[in-house]
Amino acid sequence: MIELEGITKSFRMGEHEMTILHGIDLNIAAGEMVAIMGPSGSGKSTLMNILGCLDLPNGGHYRLDSTDVTKLSKKQLAKIRGQRIGFVFQSFNLIARTSAMQNVELPLVYNGVRRRRAKAKAALERVGLGSRLGHVPSELSGGQKQRVAIARALINDPSIILADEPTGALDSTSTTEIMELFTELNQQGCTIVVITHEDEVAEYCTRRIWLRDGNIASDDVVDKRRHGRLSAVNA
Incomplete structure (x- = not known):
């Protein structure tokens, strides 16, 4: 899926x-759940921006679903972001005075989709917020706000979800809930890439990539049995 x-x-x-990324070679297959880690200044955010078609590299090739996005126009990149990629951020990026339902509907509004309410409702039910459709962000917990953000990321049925420090503003209980939700979505077929500095978050993923000074320092399969996650994930 990602090359x-x-x-x-x-x-x-x-x-x-200043060179941030030094000739990154990376393949991520459809259905993987990957954690990208590294110290501050390692190039994580820069790599995420390129993966999300928010920025273009100076050199090399990036193929998403066999499309070389490095050759696309800004309009074409925007179309890919709107149709193939779902974004989840640390700060949730919700509109304060707008209900959960309306926040989730926004990508559909931008894409000119009609009959939005049923699809937004289904997305919120999918993340366990079917009883919070009319609540505004101030009436939701941190974990619930992130669930709204995840529902919004899912609304256009993207082929990949990019999550940038999705648990950075959450307590440990909410972190567990969100990562278990990501695991469930991954089991349903979503390809998920998580930028994180937290080992406990990376343990939910199937693969962990470590960046250092703009290079891939390691790329390892996560042994869930070692962390006691396998039984919980497959329960």
């Missing part, structure tokens, strides 16, 4: 050019 070949990314800082 990165020789991806580089640099930014100009005054008279100097």
Whole structure:
């Protein structure tokens, strides 16, 4: 599903050019749940922006579902973001005075989809918020807000969900709930990539990629049995 070949990314800082990614080669298959980790400045956010078609690399090729997105126009990239990629962020990015239902409907509004309410309701029910359709964000817990954000990410049936520190603003109980939800969605066929600095979050994934200084330092399969997750995931 995702193929990165020789991806580089640099930014100009005054008279100097700073290289953030140094020739990243990475393949992620459909149905995987991958954690991308690394210290501050390792290139995690830059890589996430490229994966999400929010930014383009300076060099290399990025193929998403066999489409080389490095050759696409801004309009074409926007179409891919709207149709193939669902985003989940640490800060939820919900509109404060708008209900959960209306927040989830927003991507459909942007894409000119009619009969939105039934689809938004189904998405919220899918993440366990069928009884909170009319609640505004201030009436929801942190975990519930993130569930609304996940429902919004799912609304256009994307082929991949990109989650940038999705549990960074949550307590441990809500973190567990959200990662169990991601695991359930992954078992239903969603491909999920999580940017995180938390080992306990990465343990829910099937694969862990570690970045350091703009390079992939390691790429390992996560042994869920070692962390006691296998029985819980398959229960």
